[in-house]
Amino acid sequence: MADELGAPAHRPLWVFLQSGFVWQLCWSSYWTLFFLRVVVDVGLDPLQLLMLGTAKEVTILLAEIPTGVLADLRSRRLSVILSFLICGLAIVGAGLAGSFVALVLTQVLWAFGSTFRSGAEVAWFTDEVGSLEVVDAVLPRRARFEAVGSIVGLTATALLAAATSLSTALVVVGVVLLGWAVVLKLRMPETGFQRHAASANSRFRQLLREGFDAASRPGLRVLLVVTVATGFASEAVDRLSVARLDQIGLQDTIDPALLIGGASVMQSLGVIVLLFIVGRRLAGPRLVSAMVALNALTAIGVGVLAQGGLLAIALIGMVTQGTARSIARTVTVAWTNHFTDRSNRATVHSFVGQAQSLGEISGGIGLGIVAQQIGISTALTISAVIYLLASGWSRRGHTRWPKPVLVHS
Structure with missing residues (x-):
């Protein structure tokens, strides 16, 4: 890997790793502070909380594929910079x-901005280094950078929120993300991207067809x-x-900010430890086994969170599921990357992002009604069962993994 990451790829590598650090620093701080603020300060009820998520996911569902195609058509670098700016x-x-x-509108804006980055960043890095094997090796490393970013961000913003307010801490996090957009404008190269001579309309249609073709492959259907x-x-x-x-x-x-921040730091430490143990094995068909195990672990954690009657027990469940889900996101990106080629990477990643949004919209409505009418614990218990079913379905990937891997760099 050292040879493959020589001088031409060294700068993209560090931009990719550092962007992961900054994004996760801001992302984890944002969501922790945001949910504390809307529960503790604003006092939203369970249905309103889930409607916030539904608004976000509807926006992602509508914007995911157009922004993914735009990244494949115009510039993945530009898409990433726009994402940091808008978010x-x-x-x-x-x-x-x-x-x-007003809170709903901020969720819509966040969702729109996040779709510019979804898939585009990994597609950009894959093109810059020109090797899927290198990307497989770097993704767990980036996840460790992200986990460290979470620890730094959560610690700093929890202390800041305790000393000032949740609102002030959120504004500071947003300013950090805006500052990184400026850094990327100055430092992020784009030498591997190839623009196509075809007209924008014809290329847009072609990329959509390629995305649907990729989504029809058995291994990717399992993931979807x-x-x-x-x-x-x-x-x-x-x-x-x-x-x-x-x-x-x-x-x-x-x-509460210190307690939730501390739990989130423990989650990030768990991610670092697990990735240190298994990170090098997260490649090729072994991604399937990882997905099976991670969804099962998530089911256990969510179940404990739902049924734990003591705060300490529920916190253990929250940390467990959060750790497993964080690593599962890395596995999802790597799995998806095995079903893309140079021309459509961002588009195919956007298809997977859209599948997630479709699920989240349905869950926001369905489980929101359950939480409001029956109880939060019941809604979370249903979620745990669904994660367990997803773990079982993931096993189908073993018999549907491409041989040879369908990737063209």
């Missing part, structure tokens, strides 16, 4: 918004089903975890 503005808005409608299912289940976990902790005494302990 930074959304986080600043989330820190300033005070009404439910798993992604829809886990997306459905994850929406309740993402939106209701803090509300569940609040039910069993979150605000009766130390400052």
